[in-house]
Amino acid sequence: MSQRPSLTYADAGVDIDAGNRLVDEIRGPVEATRRPEVIxxxxxxxxxxxxxxxxxxxPVLVSGTDGVGTKLRLAIDAARYDGIGIDLVAMCVNDVLVTGAEPLFFLDYYATAHLDAAVAAPVIKSIAEGCQQAGASLVGGETAEMPGMYASGDFDLAGFCVGVVEYDRRIDGSRMTEDGVVLGLASSGPHSNGYSLVRRILDVAGATLDTRLGDQSLGDALLAPTRIYVKAIQKLLEAVDVQGMAHVTGGGLAENFARVMPEHLAATLERSAWQQPPIFDWLADAGNVSDAEMARTFNCGIGFCVVVPADQVAQSIDILTGAGEQVFTLGRIHARENAADDAVRLV
Incomplete structure (x- = not known):
């Protein structure tokens, strides 16, 4: 008989019991996201x-998937896990929202070398919090323990969302007209884009997440969760003829808004229409980043855009501010004189 020890999955670094305990711990927050349609x-x-x-x-189903990028690295280094799950949900539901869809349900993927409930539980609870903010059910997910694939203490996140919209009410920019007005909704900070540059700037500047930025730390400003615009926009859609929307992510305001512009129209947006939050001024100064590079990397203070008819601007602003959003009138839609012109100009 062999004298070799009998190996177990735990010997290989995977603790099935820890995964079961995690499921029990997150059951309450997940159940709190439950919609009546969940079976x-x-x-x-x-x-x-x-x-x-x-x-x-x-009905038309709309799906979206995303992660939080290297913002996750800052969250891990700072051991701040209670907002990163909101980021994950926001990056998916805000994309789905652009089509006019209502987010219905969400699934997450959490992968790590060794499952640590002290880390995983607050992350998944924050995913549940993001789902509550979006009105979506967290119907499932995957927790993968993969020793050898990740460094000790590291983990990665991905998410997937499905929404629904009436076929005749879907928003794809095709109803956009000349003289439409572009409204911008304030971001909560860099959201979840540009963090490879953020981390490089921190390194070059010799700054840490504890470095002060006015009355808050850089960590507070950089790790603020991505704003979820779902409920405010749903109220707007119920009352106003929304002609187009854009979620401002990687590529900045101009590039993301151009994705929803019809070929015969263009938009001119005024940079002076809003004042960017101090964190963007700090990043530009500390990294000696040009205005053009800032504008194509970060949202610079505008996280979401909507186009509404000129005669519904006041009503739209009232609805959005009443829902807790800070709103700026950014510019107008106009005819594009030739196909070679930029779809969106930021002046």
Missing amino acids: GGLGGFGGLFELPVDRYRR
């Missing part, structure tokens, strides 16, 4: 969701 509970092989077809004549 079954946490722990199944698949999340079941009954499509509310009675509310639609021709």
